[in-house]
Amino acid sequence: MDGNLVPLIALRPGQRGRVVTMNVGRGKARRLMELGLLPGEVVEVVSNSVGPVVIRVRGMTLALGRNVASRVWVEVIS
């Protein structure tokens, strides 16, 4: 599983991944990066069910709409 590129939305709660790329518009990308969601950063999924995906990155808890979360690609860390 290590090294697999998957969208953030595919991670289960408790799983961690390293951000590789973000396939979102410029404004949104800037917003996410300024919040600390940068390529190279490790994120942990806190909850992921029907609503927004909740993640922890740089000590901050962030809720991402499912649309955004499906466009952030991460490398799974096992």
Place this chain on the structure above:
Amino acid sequence: MSEVLVALAGSPNVGKSTLFNRLTGGDVHVANWPGVTLQRAEGKTEHHGIVLRIIDLPGTYSLSAQDIGEKIAREFIVEEKPDVMVIVVDATSLEKSLYFAVMALELYQKAVIALNMIDAAEKRGIHIDIQGLESKLGVPVVPVSALKGIGLGVLLDRILDVAQGRVRTYPLRVDYNGLEPFIHEVERLLRERGVLDKYPSRWAAVRLLEGDEVLLDELKKIDPELAEKVNSIRERARIELGEDPERIAISSRYSLIDEIVCSTVTRVKLAAPTLTEKLDELMLHPVAGPIVSVLLILFTFFLIFAVNTGFPLNILFDHMGYSELAALIEEYSLSGILGSLFDWLSSALSEWLTSMGYADWLVGLISDGIIGSIGTLASFIPLLLMAYVFLGAMQDSGLFPRAAVSLDNLFRRFGLSGRAFFPAALGMGCSVAAVVSTRAMDDDRERMVTAMASPLIPCQARLLVLLALASAAFTNPLEQSALTVSIYFLSFVLYLLVSKFLNKFVFKVEYAPDLVMELPPYHRPSLRVIWWYARSNTEHFVKKAGLLIFVLGVATWFLLNFGPSGYLSQGDISKSYAAILGNLLTPVTSLIGLPDWKYALAFEVGFVAKEGLLITFSSITGAADPVEALRSMGITPLKAVSMALAMNYYVPCLATVAALFSELRIGKYVLLTVVIEIVLALLLAGTAYWIGILMGFS
């Protein structure tokens, strides 16, 4: 230097408002930033005989001028050049909150860092090397706890030190790695041409390379040729470095932050699972989360309205047969007390004025028209105040964003985000409170849509009318509650459908705003801050909407009490201008099966306040009990259904229209809201009535 201008800046959830409130002691002037509904708070304090004027800048995550808050904060710093900029950061999570500080220090170096929540950091075993941080950032760093009032004297000392030049501050230099040669190139060009010189040149160069639209537009206006050149340098950088310059810039800032945190912060113990993590397991659970959120909101709503108006306790007890208890609760609720106060004031004034020999109409105007309008306005104040306390507590404690997350899934289908639940919940009490609460939305389109749709939710006054109609026309309690419940259900459905309609046809956007939201750690809300927030917002509303409520209230009094024959001293409402207007409206009310000027007049009066419908029925028929009044007017089940639908949606009340004006600021949208409601009322009531007729009802 007699007055020092201080700008308070920082990201959301770092305790900026608490610090502002502490420093100014609540002596605050609240207004809007020019041209936007964003609130601008300003306060004063004195330290060592020097007056400090403190401006609370909007809380933002950066200064990229991406949204209105960031734009305002940046413009203020650049244009007003405050004597000192105080940057608030969260000591418990420097790796996050230093981002704003770094951006701000690159732009403006006359600064002091307020290292807030130092007590919480120490409790969690986080030690911060203050001197180390000072030398890395180049400005004084003062550990404070705004919540407990620790370190504020030292903070004020440092502010004056920087303002008066006793302490030197140094510009912060971020190493932008590969981007550096391009930065130098742009910086040199800017210097040669002498443009954008109100900004630090290195800062401007970095921002331009990052593609800052606001700055690029500014440059385009002054020097289009240079703007072209800068754009081509940016393209070149992108190609040569194989990466977006913006991404390089942001990660360079974060690298610096990592380095600073690494060398100044030590953690002596591992944090145990915090309250936040445990609570989040519940709040973010796919099933429990939405249920808890809804219960929480309903409970708070219940509390606010029970204290204010006795509702829903009064109605509950009344239906259980304890009507005396219900009346008692109503009488001693805040609005009950206010109501009797104004009744007393009105009759005392009327007696006194009559004894002084003033004309009848003048006595009526003053004691009924003017005092009555002020009374209407006053009755909103406790409701608004408490709605703000509720909103403030939800926001300050961290519950608000969780509830929004858990309800997001449902609301997305209608082009809204989870945040849209709040105005709907508040609307069950009072539409004014609902409209004003939409301010908390950060998506502009969603804010407008929910403000326009929330008056559809039946408020407490409409519930009273609804119950009177149900009791008058139906004898079976089951049928009575069926009517009431179905109107509520229909209203929530309409709230969602009208939102969808507005999104699609007015704002021409079909997707829901995608949530990107910080979930700050839970904490006990600060009562000081909430109280201050509630008080200043209510004051602000009273100032803005008060005049309109007053003027229209007095105008309606004229229509009801004057007719072609002059002042109607006997209170013969059927000869008033309002009755004449009512007759003009009967062709419209005939469409929904109510071809009587009395109904039309009631609708007119109901525009001032929905409970006015019942008052009109009583004063026309002479029966004090509105249920009796309705029966004597020959109400039938079918007419009651039609009336219930029409009454609920025909128009938002006067105070709500005033609130819509002050929140939307676009007359066209207020008008559209009113038109949508009128059309819905006619359509629904008309359809119900004519189907009923076809089915043989009368």
